Amino acid sequence: MKPHRLILWGALLLLALFFLLPLYVMLATAFKSMDEVRMGGLLSLPQALDFGAWAKAWGTACTGMQCGGLKPYFWNSVAMVVPAVAISTALGALNGYVLTQWRFRGSELLFALLLFGVFMPMQVVLLPMSQVLGWFGLADHLGGLVLVHVLAGLPSTTLFFRNYYLGVPGELLKAAQLDGAGFWTFFWRVLLPLSGPIVVVTVIWQFTAIWNDFLYGAVFSGFDNKPITVGLNNLANTSSSVKEYNVDMAGALIAALPTLAVYVLAGKYFVRGLTAGAVKG
Known part of the structure; x- marks a missing residue:
């Protein structure tokens, strides 16, 4: 060498x-x-x-006034992440489809305005989002937290799908229309089967962002539906007579295991999806 x-x-x-x-x-x-x-x-x-530290971090460690470990926080995150990822990915796919295959007057301006959400600091929306959730009765509710993550992720998912769908020839839509395909038929039977790589990219991106989020979880969650990141923070900052570093480390690894598993199992598909067109445009 x-x-x-x-x-x-x-x-x-x-x-x-x-x-x-x-x-x-x-x-x-x-x-x-x-x-x-x-x-x-x-x-x-x-x-x-x-494995004593792992068992304690999962089931009996004190996180503030509760001593039930990270288990309830973990399942709160699962209940939040699954619908938030599914809804934001589906809406992003529809937005990207409309913005590339069914363009209308002002579509480029709408897309440009939507992109502001990608670069907008999260702290800017805390107060107005709290007011909106209060109006809809979703404050301190798991559904409100799902809605927040869907709205926060929509600019990114739209960007991914829009840039990917730019590589789909417009003639394909015209040919499908000649065969009698409408809006939904073309999307379900033609475009969606071609979208495997970008769906994987978007799901991994959204899953990681939502699972690891702390700010929205701390601000918009209620007492009984706090996510794993808030639980881990409470675990690490709960005062006790003896600081158990092994329990803190085990808790941090428990919180990180889902995202690590996603990247280990689907990391290569993430790279393939990016190179297939997710960041072009």
């Missing part, structure tokens, strides 16, 4: 080790008992795998 390639691979390896070091520390600490944690040795491997 040539010297410059050795240097390149060596630099990449060092950067990878530096990037993965926090994850290694979290894993090693999460599988240690508190007696072993107190002995020091931050980078040392656990002498034996101890």
Whole structure:
């Protein structure tokens, strides 16, 4: 191997080790008992795998005034993420379809205005969104949190599908119309079967953004429907006589496992979807 390639691979390896070091520390600490944690040795491997911290973080750790662990927060996030991802992806697909295949006067202006949502800071919408949720009776309700994430993700999902559908020839729509296909027939039978790559990209993007969100979860959730990120924050900041770092690390890994699993299982499809046209236009 040539010297410059050795240097390149060596630099990449060092950067990878530096990037993965926090994850290694979290894993090693999460599988240690508190007696072993107190002995020091931050980078040392656990002498034996101890799952006590994982069990406590999941089921009995105190998160504020409650001591039920992260389990209820985890399932709150699942109940929030699944409909929010499905609805925002479906609406983004419809928007992208209309903006590319059924253009109307002012469609480009509408798309430009919609793009403001991609770059708008989340903090800007907190007060008006709270007022709107109050008007609809969805304040402190899981449905309101789903609605917030759908609206927040709609500009991004529309952008993804619109840029992807720009690569679909307009002649395809005209040919389908000659065969008697209408608005929904063309979308379901022609366009949607071609949309596999961009659907995967959008689902992964939305799932990651919604699952990892803390701000909306902290502001718009009620007492009984807080997401996993809020639960993890409460776990880490709950005062106790002894700070259990292994429980905190186990809780952080539990919160991160779904997004890690998504990227491990579908990461290659995410890259393929991007290269298939999700960021062109």
